[in-house]
Amino acid sequence: MKRVYVQDIKSKISEEVTMMGWVHTIRDQGRIKFVLLRDITGIAQLVVGEEKTEAFKIISDLANESVIEVIGVIKEERQAPNGVELQIDSITVLSKADPKLPIPIIDKSNAETEQPTRLDWRWIDLRKPEKALIFKVWTWMEQYMREFFVNDGFMEIHSPKFMSTPSESGAELFEVKYFDRVAYLAQSPQFYKQMAMASGFEKVFEVGPVFRANPSFTSRHDTEFTGYDFEISFIKSHYDVMEQEERMLRFVIEKLKQKFGAEIEKSYGRKLVIPTTPFPKVSMSEAKKILKKLNVPSEKDGDLSPEEERRLSEYILKEKGHEFVFVTEYPIDVRPFYHMRVDGDPTLTKSFDLLWNGIEITTGAQREHRYDVLIKQATEKGLHLEPLQHYLNFFKYGCPPHGGIGFGPTRMLMKIFDIPNVREVTYLYRGVKRLTP
Numbered sequence: 001m002k003r004v005y006v007q008d009i010k011s012k013i014s015e016e017v018t019m020m021g022w023v024h025t026i027r028d029q030g031r032i033k034f035v036l037l038r039d040i041t042g043i044a045q046l047v048v049g050e051e052k053t054e055a056f057k058i059i060s061d062l063a064n065e066s067v068i069e070v071i072g073v074i075k076e077e078r079q080a081p082n083g084v085e086l087q088i089d090s091i092t093v094l095s096k097a098d099p100k101l102p103i104p105i106i107d108k109s110n111a112e113t114e115q116p117t118r119l120d121w122r123w124i125d126l127r128k129p130e131k132a133l134i135f136k137v138w139t140w141m142e143q144y145m146r147e148f149f150v151n152d153g154f155m156e157i158h159s160p161k162f163m164s165t166p167s168e169s170g171a172e173l174f175e176v177k178y179f180d181r182v183a184y185l186a187q188s189p190q191f192y193k194q195m196a197m198a199s200g201f202e203k204v205f206e207v208g209p210v211f212r213a214n215p216s217f218t219s220r221h222d223t224e225f226t227g228y229d230f231e232i233s234f235i236k237s238h239y240d241v242m243e244q245e246e247r248m249l250r251f252v253i254e255k256l257k258q259k260f261g262a263e264i265e266k267s268y269g270r271k272l273v274i275p276t277t278p279f280p281k282v283s284m285s286e287a288k289k290i291l292k293k294l295n296v297p298s299e300k301d302g303d304l305s306p307e308e309e310r311r312l313s314e315y316i317l318k319e320k321g322h323e324f325v326f327v328t329e330y331p332i333d334v335r336p337f338y339h340m341r342v343d344g345d346p347t348l349t350k351s352f353d354l355l356w357n358g359i360e361i362t363t364g365a366q367r368e369h370r371y372d373v374l375i376k377q378a379t380e381k382g383l384h385l386e387p388l389q390h391y392l393n394f395f396k397y398g399c400p401p402h403g404g405i406g407f408g409p410t411r412m413l414m415k416i417f418d419i420p421n422v423r424e425v426t427y428l429y430r431g432v433k434r435l436t437p
Contacts, residue, residue: 007041045080048088063099154203159192185211193231197402198394205230219421224430231404238350238366241403270418281326302331310358364405
């Protein structure tokens with residue numbers, strides 16, 4: 001008999017079905033036992049009376065989180081989840097759980113186990129339906145993003161993660177032994193996205209791992225994460241790149257709200273807001289003026305601290321009614337050499353960050369595509385040209401004006417669910433002191 005999932009049993013009333021899943025809880029009412037069965041689609045109530053001698057005895061010996069297969073008939077029951085329950089005829093134990101769980105699945109005190117402990121037992125922590133929801137949303141977020149890009153004429157690329165030279169700068173790199181020499185794990189696919197522009201691909205996107213040897217212990221940083229990137233050719237300025245991202249984010253968030261909005265609000269209290277376009281935009285200098293009026297201290301002239309990001313986002317939400325804001329025209333000392341300079345002011349770059357409710361989720365820019373200017377800007381940054389020659393060659397034989405972004409899906413998920421820590425939305429978090437499980 002084919003397995004039936006919890007989400008489908010309401011259409012199977014009076015039918016005999018097979019169900020499989022985890023024992024969520026057991027309630028003993030003497031001559032009747034109730035079992036809540038959990039699978040990836042939901043939770044269903046099962047019931048068995050003592051007349052079903054063998055099944056009744058098996059349940060008496062079961063611990064929560066054991067994996068079972070049950071056969072029975074679906075009946076209407078108003079007090080059961082979804083208004084139906086399964087009356088058990090037979091039960092098979094597929095895997096018996098140790099009754100002493102290292103962390104609870106149901107937190108009766110409404111106080112979760114401390115995060116480090118939960119991360120040690122991550123596979124059990126992820127059994128909680130509200131945790132599984134995060135990765136269901138991630139699955140569809142990526143699907144909608146791909147749908148948007150493919151429909152808009154993009155090609156997907158898969159760039160290498162072993163590199164002979166740093167992809168951004170000399171900092172935050174993981175060195176690895178590569179046969180008889182040293183290689184680096186890629187900080188981003190940046191150089192290879194630009195190679196695709198020089199190859200005439202015009203519009204590309206990539207989903208892939210990113211490695212950062214960042215010694216930070218903040219709630220937003222990790223050492224390995226999934227990165228989303230896109231790059232587009234024949235742009236007039238970085239505003240074309242921002243417009244592309246606005247359309248993509250609106251499309252993705254609207255789709256997610258349609259499919260998961262009610263579940264997200266029920267489990268996390270977060271009501272997704274579909275952003276209007278265009279998004280608000282302020283230059284870095286304008287942002288600093290706003291923050292000064294708000295008496296927010298500035299840690300660095302050309303960049304924003306986490307506190308400044310939060311306060312600027314609060315200001316934009318209050319004044320513009322928008323959860324997003326682009327901060328543009330970062331100075332050259334905080335941006336890499338390949339960002340194009342602003343016409344008429346070579347101290348500024350045609351670059352931007354996108355903030356969503358107080359956290360940076362995107363960095364983007366128009367890239368410098370002129371070979372001679374790139375060499376000049378790299379030299380100004382004090383970089384040695386020889387290690388960069390393969391990269392520089394991309395622009396030696398004709399390359400269109402182009403730009404793009406890199407953004408993190410985990411930070412997106414933090415804001416979708418209003419979760420304050422990246423560890424909670426990462427399948428298996430990697431940080432300075434965590435390499436297991």
